[in-house]
């Protein structure tokens with residue numbers, strides 16, 4: 067009864083729940099293999115119901131007993147849950163079940179991680195804890211009693227009472243079951259307080275297991291307080307309980323989880339110290355803490371009616387955490403980072419067999435839809451909405467949303483309606499962004515005559531699986547015009563494109579301007595604009611919009627890399643001089659200069675080649691990237707040591723944006739310099755580094771030139787005791803291994819005593835490292851494909867969710883030559899043919915095979 071036959075669920079089939087829940091009492095009698103869960107649930111018929119069927123989800127539960135209004139019942143049990151012919155009137159349902167947390171390796175429901183009991187219920191994990199209507203539109207007030215011989219026993223809400231061996235918790239805010247959480251273990255807290263603007267004093271704790279992680283909590287606490295203050299200031303949202311707990315867990319499938327009042331974090335997403343975490347880790351942690359905290363309003367107080375509406379909470383919360391990061395750090399750099407992530411992951415998803423709308427209309431396993439499309443494109447859609455209605459109306463619409471829907475399980479229609487009500491706009495065309503998959507291509511032609519400049523725009527979205535034809539979208543296109551001196555003759559203007567083809571005119575000009583189009587990446591589209599390299603170089607030197615300035619350099623580099631692949635081109639001095647000018651411009655933020663210096667990834671080049679109608683060869687791409695880096699290093703030879711020296715940071719390490727930017731540029735320069743000095747400067751930096759950013763930056767520079775064996779060993783000796791740092795050690799070796807050794811390196815590391823298939827961070831370090839090594843993963847031998855398939859087959863029975871996510875490594879397979887395609891198809895078919903394959907993985911390989 068383990069694997070219920072997978073069934074496709076459709077948005078259009080939504081029906082309201084037959085029964086609603088007023089209150090839930092849960093008692094947990096903890097035991098590693100025999101936890102008893104006793105539930106008492108007050109049900110009442112839903113007046114809006116269309117069915118009267120009493121059905122409670124339940125999975126992998128050992129049924130002990132059940133009662134209705136105190137009388138024992140014998141319900142119908144199946145692999146999916148419990149059915150009973152229940153009264154058409156309010157009643158109390160009670161049940162007792164037994165579960166086994168220590169053998170639960172799926173990391174969903176109640177499980178154990180290094181001696182700690184913890185839960186993960188989103189999306190459908192609560193049904194592995196007890197029988198319940200496990201759907202987000204059933205919201206209830208929870209009271210929880212935990213009995214167990216452990217010092218710390220936590221659940222949602224506020225503590226009611228506790229003593230040796232037990233604790234009781236009450237959460238006054240009605241919530242869906244996916245926000246339930248329980249933690250029990252030997253834990254120590256870093257504690258602090260935050261006073262909300264209305265004067266509520268909130269106790270804050272970050273909990274870890276004792277023995278090493280204590281010193282890594284301070285940064286997260288600081289980020290939490292900043293997040294709380296920011297949400298008050300920018301969105302007017304206050305925290306609503308007396309207590310906010312964060313717990314770090316070693317074994318976790320995702321980044322973190324926004325359980326009401328008890329956020330549970332992957333240790334990697336909350337713990338940081340200067341010696342163990344990089345600047346990028348600090349920034350990511352700050353963003354994830356903010357993200358989970360912001361969910362308290364966008365997700366918890368207002369939740370989703372059903373899982374098709376996932377972007378309602380995730381798109382909005384990502385948008386909010388991106389705004390926060392921009393406010394805390396640099397708006398320009400944050401926007402560039404976010405666009406790079408979107409292009410690398412979401413555009414890739416949109417261009418392959420896994421493409422789906424921001425709001426999907428069907429799924430088999432909802433776990434497979436926590437995607438870049440739902441999260442990152444979902445955030446972009448909100449950014450466009452804000453740009454279209456303006457900041458003031460955006461703020462009004464959000465106020466109305468919080469007002470009108472507090473306590474609701476809402477839909478995208480509800481969300482759009484608040485904008486329509488505030489602005490009087492008709493958003494029916496805009497709503498296509500939620501239902502239409504695929505990345506629009508925006509083709510730009512220009513003309514100029516008699517002082518009038520015209521932009522002729524055409525939008526076209528290629529077909530995606532299940533969606534052959536596409537309708538025009540509403541595109542906000544931010545445009546500025548520059549004259550030949552780089553002065554802005556038309557400042558940023560937002561054009562609102564609604565037709566498939568449209569022309570926009572700008573009159574009264576004295577000469578033909580250079581257009582800067584899609585400023586600040588105002589819409590998630592691919593721009594096709596046949597600009598000359600001279601125009602791009604001009605924008606790289608002069609654009610007043612930092613995003614487009616960076617993007618001009620990016621496009622130049624991408625274009626050059628493609629010409630090197632296709633036409634054996636050699637790097638032109640125009641490009642190299644443009645880079646040099648940015649690098650030497652001390653008035654520019656070092657973080658920005660580091661971004662300009664960073665070339666598109668090999669994966670980016672593979673995608674760009676495919677888009678242009680070529681079949682990418684990862685080995686050639688790898689060669690060309692190496693060649694270009696060497697050219698850049700040689701061209702900048704005289705400048706590199708000076709910039710490297712300029713980027714040294716005085717005083718003790720802080721993860722703030724300014725010194726982090728200097729270290730980013732320092733590391734970028736070091737990587738180039740290593741191509742010339744055989745790794746001398748990098749070895750020095752490794753030896754003297756007092757922070758992980760510089761230690762790892764040096765190690766990376768060495769591995770990139772096939773050096774660093776000594777440093778790799780020293781690193782292991784120094785950090786063998788630290789799980790999170792060792793994840794970096796595992797990942798780096800695989801991701802930077804020479805292409806013909808990548809699979810062998812990964813395989814060797816799976817035999818390392820510290821490799822643990824059950825720990826998702828470690829599994830992802832090795833196999834995420836492998837897929838990230840584009841030339842290595844796609845090595846013509848097929849060894850990378852075979853190894854990944856072998857290990858996904860091993861992981862699937864233990865952890866279907868992480869297995870399914872990792873299959874996305876194959877999602878570009880149709881871009882490659884027939885030899886590679888044949889090998890990947892074999893790997894996918896081997897996974898698909900595995901007996902007892904999980905529904906999660908089965909759905910993914912089926913979609914991948916198309």
Ligand code: ZN
Pocket residue numbers: 357361379380383
């Ligand atoms: Zn989220």
